[in-house]
Amino acid sequence: MESSKTTEDHTRSLLTRLAGPSTNKAGLQSVDKEKVNKIIYEVSKGSAFFENEVKRDAAVTEKINSMLSNYEKIKTQDLTADLVIVDTQLIELDQTRDLSQHICHIDMDAFYASVEERDRPELKSKPMAVGSLGMLTTANYEARKYGVRSAMPGYIAMRLCPQLIIVPNDFAKYTEVSGQIRRIFEKYDPDFSPMSLDEYVSTSELTVEAVIEQIRDEIFRETGLTASAGIAANKMLAKICSDINKPNGQYLLPNDRYAIMEFIAKLPVRKISGIGRVTERILEALEVKTCGDIYTQRGILYKLLSPINFGFLLRVYLGIGSTKIESDGARKSISVERTFSTLSKEEDLYNKLKEIAMKLADDLKEENLKCKTITIKLKMPSFQTVTRSKTICRYIQTGHDIFKYDAELPVSLRLMGLRASSFISSDDTQNMGLKRFFSSIPPSEMTSPSKKAKTYSASQENELDRDGVDLIKITTNDDYACPVCTHVLKNIDNTQFNAHIDICLNTVELKTILTTQSVSGTNEPQHSPSPKPTATGSSSLLNYFGNSSRQNPG
DNA sequence: TCCCCTTAC
DNA sequence: GAATGTAAGGGGA
Numbered sequence: 001m002e003s004s005k006t007t008e009d010h011t012r013s014l015l016t017r018l019a020g021p022s023t024n025k026a027g028l029q030s031v032d033k034e035k036v037n038k039i040i041y042e043v044s045k046g047s048a049f050f051e052n053e054v055k056r057d058a059a060v061t062e063k064i065n066s067m068l069s070n071y072e073k074i075k076t077q078d079l080t081a082d083l084v085i086v087d088t089q090l091i092e093l094d095q096t097r098d099l100s101q102h103i104c105h106i107d108m109d110a111f112y113a114s115v116e117e118r119d120r121p122e123l124k125s126k127p128m129a130v131g132s133l134g135m136l137t138t139a140n141y142e143a144r145k146y147g148v149r150s151a152m153p154g155y156i157a158m159r160l161c162p163q164l165i166i167v168p169n170d171f172a173k174y175t176e177v178s179g180q181i182r183r184i185f186e187k188y189d190p191d192f193s194p195m196s197l198d199e200y201v202s203t204s205e206l207t208v209e210a211v212i213e214q215i216r217d218e219i220f221r222e223t224g225l226t227a228s229a230g231i232a233a234n235k236m237l238a239k240i241c242s243d244i245n246k247p248n249g250q251y252l253l254p255n256d257r258y259a260i261m262e263f264i265a266k267l268p269v270r271k272i273s274g275i276g277r278v279t280e281r282i283l284e285a286l287e288v289k290t291c292g293d294i295y296t297q298r299g300i301l302y303k304l305l306s307p308i309n310f311g312f313l314l315r316v317y318l319g320i321g322s323t324k325i326e327s328d329g330a331r332k333s334i335s336v337e338r339t340f341s342t343l344s345k346e347e348d349l350y351n352k353l354k355e356i357a358m359k360l361a362d363d364l365k366e367e368n369l370k371c372k373t374i375t376i377k378l379k380m381p382s383f384q385t386v387t388r389s390k391t392i393c394r395y396i397q398t399g400h401d402i403f404k405y406d407a408e409l410p411v412s413l414r415l416m417g418l419r420a421s422s423f424i425s426s427d428d429t430q431n432m433g434l435k436r437f438f439s440s441i442p443p444s445e446m447t448s449p450s451k452k453a454k455t456y457s458a459s460q461e462n463e464l465d466r467d468g469v470d471l472i473k474i475t476t477n478d479d480y481a482c483p484v485c486t487h488v489l490k491n492i493d494n495t496q497f498n499a500h501i502d503i504c505l506n507t508v509e510l511k512t513i514l515t516t517q518s519v520s521g522t523n524e525p526q527h528s529p530s531p532k533p534t535a536t537g538s539s540s541l542l543n544y545f546g547n548s549s550r551q552n553p554g
Numbered sequence: 555t556c557c558c559c560t561t562a563c
Numbered sequence: 564g565a566a567t568g569t570a571a572g573g574g575g576a
Contacts (some may be wrong), residue, residue, distance in 0.1 A: 020567090021562080049567050056559090135568050137563085150563075153567045195563095276561050306574075335570060373555085383567085389556055417569085422555095561572085 013281060014057045018044055020151055021277060036147030036160060043156050052383035060278055064285045070304055071286060079299035086298045086314075093314055098233065098323045099255040104212055105195075105230045105238035108181070109247035113140040115177055116167045118224040128165040129157055137169055141247065177223055184218050193325050209252050216250065233260065236321030239273050260319040265292030272316050291317050330423075334367065335375075336360045337417025342381050344412040353416055360418050371420035379415035391422065 015037040044050040108114065112130040117123050117140060127143035129136045133154035146161035154166050178194075185192045188211065212229045219227050229250035230241025237253055237260065244251040253263055268290055270280045283289070286304065288297050294317040302310055315321065336359045343349050353376075364371065375389035 044567080047565095047567080053567095059559090131568095132566090134566050137568085151568070155566055274561070278560060308574080331571085332573090333571065337569060339568060341566095375556085385558085387557060391555070415568090419571090556576090557574105559572105559574085561570100563569085 010057075010061060013061065014054060015041055017053055017057050017277060018050070020149065031145065031147045033147070039147075039160055040152075040156055043159050048382050060281060064282055067282065067304060068285055071300060074300055074303050079303070082302050083299050086302050089311075090298075090314060090318065093311075093318055093320060097257065097318065097320050099257070101233070101323060102231050102252075102255065103233065103235055103238045103323060103325070105235065105242040106185075106212070106215065106227050107229070107239075107242045107246070109226045109228055110138055110140055110144075111225070112138045112169065112174055113143075114225045115174055116170075119173075120167075123165060123167070126165055127161050127163060128167060129154065130167050130169055132166065132168060133158070136166070177225070180223050181219055181225075181227075184215065184222060188215055191325055193327055195327075209250065212250055216248075233319075234321035234323045236273060236316070237263075237319055240267065240271055243271075264317065264319040265290065265295075267291045269294070269316070274312070275316075291319075331367070331369075332423070333419050333421035334360065334363050334369065334371075335377075335417055335419035336363065337377055337415060339379075339415045342412050342414050349411070349413060349416070353418070356416055356418050360420055364420055369420070370424045372422035372424060373420070375419040375421065377415070377417035377419065378413055381412050381414050383414075385415075387419075389419075 018040050019033070019037045020040075044053075113128060116128065116130055123140070125142065127140070127146060127148065129139040129143050129148055131137045131154055136148070136150060136152050136154050136157055138150045139148040139152075139157070143157070143161060143164055146157075146164070148157040148161055148164060154164075157164055157166075182192075182194055185194075209231065212231060216227045216229060219225060226248035228242050228246040228248060230238040230244065230253070231250065232238040232241050232253040233255045241251040241253050253260065269275050269283050269288060272291070275283070283293075286297055286300060288294055288301070294301065294313050298314070298317075301313060305313070336356050338352065338356055340352065343352060373389055373391045375387050377385065377387045379385045
């Protein structure tokens with residue numbers, strides 16, 4: 001009986017996982033979730049994605065089980081002393097409560113879908129989603145009745161609702177409309193903060209129900225789109241409230257401690273921004289379903305969770321959240337990733353990676369940031385994902401290195417991504433061409449203090465831009481790392497280095513041509529300037545790949 | 555510091 | 564007939 005119950009739980013968690021992240025979104029309440037989940041399951045079964053999800057789900061289950069075995073031990077313990085600590089913490093937290101202002105969260109209703117409906121009114125009465133057969137970004141309310149939702153593959157949506165109309169994404173249009181809405185908001189609150197294309201947070205003396213009505217009305221008159229709003233004492237509560245009367249409605253939660261506590265107590269924890277599918281499962285295992293349960297279970301939560309997570313839950317229970325309008329804190333990383341139909345050829349992968357690197361460089365430039373750490377992310381056709389990061393920013397080299405052809409290690413990928421992080425706070429605003437971010441690293445930021453970074457400067461720029469590869473001078477004594485072949489060239493000057501780069505690049509080009517013309521499976525083409533491409537400092541990625549390819553052939 | 559996981563949209 | 568995204572933060576070792 002015990003085991004059949006766990007299998008049942010297991011299946012249920014998998015079904016829920018497959019159903020995706022947004023099953024509680026507005027408009028989905030009336031759906032027969034069981035039936036929808038079953039269809040999703042049937043359609044998904046056997047796919048690589050599915051198998052990967054099964055694994056991930058099992059990992060979460062294991063994590064929960066180990067936590068539960070701890071729970072069993074603690075259950076019987078006397079937690080009196082712990083409760084004293086927790087209750088003191090609660091009192092202290094409660095004193096930080098700020099009820100001095102109204103925060104408003106405005107959220108456009110089914111934003112992309114509504115824009116499309118506005119432009120093609122005949123779609124309004126029909127189930128419609130925005131996206132592609134591969135992936136939907138959102139669905140109108142008519143489609144949601146069938147269980148169609150955002151982040152669902154379109155072909156699965158078609159099974160749930162065969163008459164579904166799928167309209168392609170038009171991000172340029174959505175961005176434009178978003179701009180319109182932001183301008184309206186600015187009139188009411190110059191300090192408002194856009195959370196995304198369709199969410200905005202604001203505060204002001206004027207932020208009372210009537211003003212919010214007025215803003216929503218103005219948005220509607222100007223764009224033909226409806227918005228929903230939540231008004232409460234902090235961002236966390238306001239966000240929850242904006243969902244209550246969606247679509248085209250608003251909800252005000254009074255700035256009153258008792259009202260807030262009562263409101264939050266009966267709220268399922270999953271409604272809290274930051275608590276997702278996994279945390280929901282963990283909490284459920286610990287007998288916490290509503291925010292009120294956090295209090296009941298505070299003793300064991302205190303024992304079982306990290307102080308940070310526990311503190312977060314206490315704040316949730318008290319209904320305390322951030323009241324700052326400006327986005328909290330500076331950005332910590334920027335990344336670009338792309339999914340594509342599976343690529344295996346080194347050249348293809350290399351080119352793709354280069355594209356991604358260029359995009360990332362542009363984004364960094366736009367934000368005037370320099371980074372110290374580069375993380376590469378790779379997703380196999382099996383959906384198994386790995387990341388590797390390096391703190392000396394030589395990703396072009398490692399990136400290229402990874403994909404050196406090795407007959408023994410064919411590699412196929414469905415996604416590659418690059419992330420920049422560990423930003424250097426700097427007032428150096430010149431030479432921020434952040435393809436150039438490597439060369440902008442101040443000496444103090446180099447991993448080895450003895451090495452000093454110097455920049456190849458303007459004179460090379462055009463030539464370098466040609467290939468989007470920057471040059472890094474990594475030592476003081478005229479040693480250069482070639483970004484193409486990764487070889488460190490000792491004691492050469494700029495001219496020699498450039499000559500080397502040219503040869504290298506030509507070789508790569510030649511190699512590309514040769515490879516495309518020849519049958520695959522040939523050995524690595526000669527790459528004369530690079531005597532031993534695998535013998536570089538970046539071989540950890542290579543090593544990884546060696547291992548993982550063997551583990552996951554095909 | 556690095557790798558993975560989780561989350562929101 | 565196949566087809567499941569992108570960006571960011573943070574925890575734990």
